[in-house]
Amino acid sequence: MTRHIFLDDPALSVSRGKPLSAEPGMGALTLGGFLEEVVARYGEREALVQSRIAGSIERWTYTDLHARSRAVAKSLIALGLGKGERVAILMTNRAEFLSSVFGTLLAGGVAAPIGTFSTQDELAYLLSLSGCSHLLFEPAVLKKNFLSTLWRIDPTIENQTPECFQSDHLPFLQSIAMLGQPSQGAVRGWDDFLDLGRAVSDTRLAARAASVTPADPAVLFFSSGSTARPKAILSAHQGVATQMWRMGRQQGLDDGVRSWTANGFFWSGNFAMIVGGTLAMGGTLILQSTFDPVEALELMQTHRVSFPFAWPHQWEQLGQASNWNDVDLSSLKYVDQSCRLASHPTVRTHWLEPRHCYGNTETFTLSAAYPAMTSRDAAGDSHGVPLPGNVIKIVDPVSGQTLPLGEAGEIALKGPTLMLGYLGTPLWQTVDENGYFRTGDSGHLDAEGRLHWHGRLNDIIKTGGANVSPLEIDEALRALPEIRISQTVGVPHDSLGEVVVACVVLHEGNLLDEASVRASLRAKLASYKVPRHVLCFEESEIGMTGTSKVKSADLRRLAIMRLEGSGA
Incomplete structure (x- = not known):
């Protein structure tokens, strides 16, 4: 087996990945730069496909995605968004989610996606915790009416105007805009929101985008951790962009891959692996806002999906869908042989998913992994080796001392994709004196430097x-x-x-x-x-x-x- 890691001391549990400089395929290390670069490469290719009301289909090229993102950026600039200010984005997987995220980043802001599973209490808490200055949202998702939810969080929203909006309940919030409906109270409709940016010049937007550095904060994702409330995890452009560029290669995706998932892009793994992995390879995102197995199979057939991404319970629901025996899924290529879809009579697959991997939201997904097509014989029962730039060690959960090689303890790590920190928590409380993040997970390293994850010390x-x-x-x-x-x-x-x-x-x-x-x-x-x-x-x-x-x-x-x- 080719060694891709280095043990600092054969007697101690410390494993080091290749230098980050040795990793191929890296592009711009800001997310605005990522978008600019994939647009320059793939301009008129199809970037996304989305089903609209009454069965209509909307398709955006990479050039369209760039233009729509720039329009959002200009509107946020017109509203006074400052560098590093946060924009909450409460949407399902849809075209406007992507233009809102990239628009925020081009304008120099921090994108803060919020899960559409959120209840009223959770939404109020996340908006307060994040201190977002702007909110872009989808007013209705399944049975949830987020417009009504906002009015319940702060009843004055319904009776104010956008120009004079102030909220005592959400004191940092300066503006709200929603999709698909006209302006109501302090909430702007999407068309009115986009109209604001028409007076902002291309030169001003370009200056904003050029001011962003890889070290600047880029995104704020939320994750349930060892505390009773979700944690707000702030990540820099470099960390997120690094993962966006590498995920297509990690999953073995080809040029022009066509990807489907209904799992929310407001989770870091889906954002990095699907959005990043697809766009970096010049592929197409087939968007489904909420998971419906019958519709999902139809989308896979109609739009010739090659890479479906779902969780185990969703695979089972797809296999039990009423149209299972009627659809042609022969376009599917990146389907693991153990997946329920591999049993469909039209599917032929030899792909092995990158199942030997380990990651956290705090590292914007994977920190240790083997790539797709790695066999159990090659990887053993491990969860991979440190990705380039990462160092993993196993420490005593109480003392923090590095343990002898092979002993089980707490997984600690550091590297270029590690978060900037948790909002409201000093950095020294989340990393040790050498800059390692203590994950709260149990595991050990073997003689090959491979990580073996045992479970969670904090019972998540x-x-x-x-x-x-x-x-x-x-x-x-x-x-x-x-x-x-x-x-x-x-x-x-x-x-x-x-x-x-x-x-x-x-x-x-x-x-x-x-x-x-x-x-x-x-x-x-x-x-x-x-x-x-x-x-x-x-x-x-x-x-x-x-x-x-x-x-x-x-x-x-x-x-x-x-x-x-x-x-x-």
Whole structure:
């Protein structure tokens, strides 16, 4: 096997990737520069395809994407966006999401995508945490009406004008614009928003874009972590652009790949792997705003998708869709042999996905990996080797001391894609004295410098590809009058990876009504965070530590036994 890593000391758990300068295919290291470069290469190629209302199809070339992004940038400049100010973008996977993100970056701002799963409480918290000065949003997503949600967060929005807008509830917010509807109250319609930028000159926009450096902040993504609330993770242009350029090669994608996913671009992995991986290869994004398996298969057939990207539970739903036997999926190429789509009679595939990999939102996705087409024989059961520029070490979770090679401990890492930091948290609290980020994950390094991930030290639940903080759910549960103790755990599930299960102890004299508990949580939490099961225990059944904390590993085993016994 060719060694692509270097062990600093054969006795210690420290593995170093190739120098970043040795990585091929890097382009501009600002995201505005990334867009300019792919437009220069692929100008009139199709960048995206989107289904509109009444079945119409909208297609943007790379030149169109550039022009639409510049229009957004000019409007933000007209509204007074300063360098480094944040723009919240609350949208599904649609053309305007991309033009809003790139427009923000061209104008010198920081793009802050917000998940469309957000409830009213979550949206208010994220807007407050991020301190965004502008909000661009899609007013309705499935059953959610975000315009009404904003009015409930701050009732004065409905009765103000855009020109005089001020919010005591969101004191940094200066303007709001929405897609698809005329201006209402303080909220501008999209056409009115774009009209603002017509007076901004090309020269001024060019000067803005030229002032942005690779070290400047570029994006703010949100992730559930070891705290009860989502964390706001700020990343620099260089880190994100590096991942955008490398992801096409990492996945083995060819020139002109045609990619589909319905998973939100407001998650860093989807943004880097799908948006970056596709555009860097001159490919086309087939956009689906929300996942519907029948529609997804039709899109794959109609638009000759070659690279579908989904989570395990979505693969299963595609295989059970009513039109499964009727569609022609022969265009699919980048489908792992273990994937449900590989069993379709029209699919012929020999592709192996880059399954041997490890990453975090804090490193804007992958920090260790083997590329696509790497066999189990070559990678073993590892999660890859450090990507160029990265250094990974394994430390004692308590002392922080580097452990001997092969011993399990906490994964710590540093490199060019590491975040600038969490909003509201000093950097010294998130990295050690040598600049390593402590991930909260358990793992070890082998003699080849390969990383082996064991699990999460902080008990984060990964369900259907999304990270869920148990503490956030427990905070909501404990606010319910009948619940005295709550500990949420992840229980293994065949297609979702894990499902969220709440284990509770009730106040004396109360009875558990699981349906009403779940209904109460739906008003406060995104749908994927609502527990699939709520299990009631006696306090004596729940193992406690010496500091009166629930032993989550023991409780997880108890929950699995309870569910197996009930046939759930």
